Every structure is written in C-alpha cells, then in structure tokens.
Amino acid sequence: MTDTVPDRAEITALLSDQWDAITRLVDGLDENAWRTASPLPGWTVFDVVAHVIGTESMLLGEPTPDIEVSGEHIRNEIGALNEKWIAALRPLTGSQLLERFLEVTGRRLKALEQTTPEAWAAKVPTPVGMAPYGRFMRIRVFDCWMHEHDIADALGVSVDEGGTRGTRSFEELLPALGRAAVKGAGAPDGARLTLDVTGPVSQRLDIAVEGGRASLVETLDAPATVVVSLDSGLFARLRGGRTTADAHADRFTVTGDTDLGNRLVRSLAFTI
CATH class of the missing domain: 1.20.120.450 (dinb family like domain)
Known part of the structure; x- marks a missing residue:
C-alpha cells in the first residue's frame, strides 16, 4: 500500500x-x-x-x-x-x-x-x-x-461517517492491524481472527497468524479462532486511540476464543 x-x-x-x-x-x-x-x-x-x-x-x-x-x-x-x-x-x-x-x-x-x-x-x-x-x-x-x-x-453531534471519504480513510486504519493481533493481543501461531465491522464502512477483516507474524488475508483457510463484531465508528475510534473498549462494552461482541478477542479489541490503538 x-x-x-x-x-x-x-x-x-x-x-x-x-x-x-x-x-x-x-x-x-x-x-x-x-x-x-x-x-x-x-x-x-x-x-x-x-x-x-x-x-x-x-x-x-x-x-x-x-x-x-x-x-x-x-x-x-x-x-x-x-x-x-x-x-x-x-x-x-x-x-x-x-x-x-x-x-x-x-x-x-x-x-x-x-x-x-x-x-x-x-x-x-x-x-x-x-x-x-x-x-x-x-x-x-x-x-x-x-x-x-x-x-x-x-x-455531541452526529456526522456522516461513510461515503467515499469514509471508505478511503478506513484504508489507513488497516496497515499494522497484524501487529495489534500479535504484539498487542498475543495471538499464537495458527490463530485465525476475524473483525466483522458493520455500519457506515462495513468490512470483514480476516487475519492469519503464522511464524510469529500476522497479516490480512482475503479469506481464512480455517475456521476463525475468534470473531470480534463492532461498528466502523467504534473501530475507527479504537484504532485512533480516541476511546477504550471498556468504555463501549455494549458495542462489540466476541465469539470463539473470548480471551484472545477481548485482548485484540483492547489492543487496536495505533495512533493518537
């Protein structure tokens, strides 16, 4: 990129x-x-x-x-x-x-x-x-x-978070997502993680961990170890370090390996 x-x-x-x-x-x-x-x-x-x-x-x-x-x-x-x-x-x-x-x-x-x-x-x-x-x-x-x-x-006002501006900006949130999975959340080799992002900028983000490194992939080659579902507004704010997962526990769900999923959603921040 x-x-x-x-x-x-x-x-x-x-x-x-x-x-x-x-x-x-x-x-x-x-x-x-x-x-x-x-x-x-x-x-x-x-x-x-x-x-x-x-x-x-x-x-x-x-x-x-x-x-x-x-x-x-x-x-x-x-x-x-x-x-x-x-x-x-x-x-x-x-x-x-x-x-x-x-x-x-x-x-x-x-x-x-x-x-x-x-x-x-x-x-x-x-x-x-x-x-x-x-x-x-x-x-x-x-x-x-x-x-x-x-x-x-x-x-305390709402703005349109979708459209072309939202889609293009969202692309900048994806690099180094693998680092959040491995370095932040401690995802082990063989783990398969999915971030199911809904809302104005909907995307399914699949991450595969191999050899101590994680990367985004088009599709997973095995069932997801964990699936974290959250809206794109919260995803952007967590990646941007604007808020914490604990402050919005009602806006995301974790299925599968809940410990890994909870660590991941709390390790998303990469900038502030």
Missing part, C-alpha cells in the same frame, strides 16, 4: 469535501463551544482546527512558530511541533480561526491542483515512512476525517 499512488483529482476533491465538512461543524459556534474539550488529551475543538491549520501551513512552506510549549499530552518532537502551531493560534477568536482555516485550506487546494504528476508521485517523508506525495495526501484525508469526528464527538 505504501507505494500506491492515488489519483490526484480524487484525493484533492476528497480533501476539499473534508475541509468543507469541518467548516460546517464549527461555523457559527460561540466561544464556549469552540473551547469544548475534545477526545484528544489537552486539545479543545479550537485546538483540533488549529492543528489542521498548522499542518496545512507547514505543507505550504510556512515556518513553525518559535514558541516554547509544554504539557503532559506532548509525547515527542512531532507533538511539540504540533503544539507550537496551536499555541500561536490560541489568542484568536473562534471566528478568526475559521477565517484562517478557510484561507489556508483555500491556498492548499490551489497548490494541490497545480501539483505536477511527477511531484505527486515523488517519494517524500510521511507518517508511514518514505512514500509518494499522493499517498501522503490520502493520509491527510484520513487525518482530517478523524479530526472531523473528534470535533463532532466533542460537540
């Missing part, structure tokens, strides 16, 4: 739609709502939007603000870099931040539309290692899609 170069027109359109979705969520919020705590530690709704602005500003070549930041939620250099942008933007009002969001994303869309096929396919540093720039932009769709849900969850 890393070397796949997505279609530029499709990804650009998805980013445009995704930024429009975020705009609809926050447009007209009062200041108290802007400062509502989000599922991300240390971040409010305002901070989530500021983070998106910061990332897109960096992609436009703007320098990172030279600001000292601190906080228990800052775990590494990337976290500190993100926080610098948020700290620089916090003095703004919510409406001013939205204006900045619209201005920055508008410039980004123009830049994407002018990206040459060579630049779109060129390998660049990304959160998943060196990969084509277009692949990086699909990761940006996923990141902004997750942040749309962070905002919606903070505000």
Whole structure:
C-alpha cells in the first residue's frame, strides 16, 4: 500500500469535501463551544482546527512558530511541533480561526491542483515512512476525517461517517492491524481472527497468524479462532486511540476464543 499512488483529482476533491465538512461543524459556534474539550488529551475543538491549520501551513512552506510549549499530552518532537502551531493560534477568536482555516485550506487546494504528476508521485517523508506525495495526501484525508469526528464527538453531534471519504480513510486504519493481533493481543501461531465491522464502512477483516507474524488475508483457510463484531465508528475510534473498549462494552461482541478477542479489541490503538 505504501507505494500506491492515488489519483490526484480524487484525493484533492476528497480533501476539499473534508475541509468543507469541518467548516460546517464549527461555523457559527460561540466561544464556549469552540473551547469544548475534545477526545484528544489537552486539545479543545479550537485546538483540533488549529492543528489542521498548522499542518496545512507547514505543507505550504510556512515556518513553525518559535514558541516554547509544554504539557503532559506532548509525547515527542512531532507533538511539540504540533503544539507550537496551536499555541500561536490560541489568542484568536473562534471566528478568526475559521477565517484562517478557510484561507489556508483555500491556498492548499490551489497548490494541490497545480501539483505536477511527477511531484505527486515523488517519494517524500510521511507518517508511514518514505512514500509518494499522493499517498501522503490520502493520509491527510484520513487525518482530517478523524479530526472531523473528534470535533463532532466533542460537540455531541452526529456526522456522516461513510461515503467515499469514509471508505478511503478506513484504508489507513488497516496497515499494522497484524501487529495489534500479535504484539498487542498475543495471538499464537495458527490463530485465525476475524473483525466483522458493520455500519457506515462495513468490512470483514480476516487475519492469519503464522511464524510469529500476522497479516490480512482475503479469506481464512480455517475456521476463525475468534470473531470480534463492532461498528466502523467504534473501530475507527479504537484504532485512533480516541476511546477504550471498556468504555463501549455494549458495542462489540466476541465469539470463539473470548480471551484472545477481548485482548485484540483492547489492543487496536495505533495512533493518537
């Protein structure tokens, strides 16, 4: 998947739609709502939007603000870099931040539309290692899609989690799923695991464990050792580290090897 170069027109359109979705969520919020705590530690709704602005500003070549930041939620250099942008933007009002969001994303869309096929396919540093720039932009769709849900969850509103944006973003949740099965859940050699994902982005995810490694397969070659059933919204939030299985015990079921299934559903987080 890393070397796949997505279609530029499709990804650009998805980013445009995704930024429009975020705009609809926050447009007209009062200041108290802007400062509502989000599922991300240390971040409010305002901070989530500021983070998106910061990332897109960096992609436009703007320098990172030279600001000292601190906080228990800052775990590494990337976290500190993100926080610098948020700290620089916090003095703004919510409406001013939205204006900045619209201005920055508008410039980004123009830049994407002018990206040459060579630049779109060129390998660049990304959160998943060196990969084509277009692949990086699909990761940006996923990141902004997750942040749309962070905002919606903070505000207590529902959004459409399916469609093309949901399907494309869901693809970013699947790499390293085998690691969750082996390293996280301790699935033994010979285990066959199924995640039956229902809802807006329905998928059956089959995992086979052999030689201490696990991988997604098209079909299992033996009956499933365990089947975990859950909706795609919960799956995305668990993979994104936004919540815990224990907080939503009524939204998933485990059949077969219940111990292994319960370990798996509690080991899905790979990012936050």
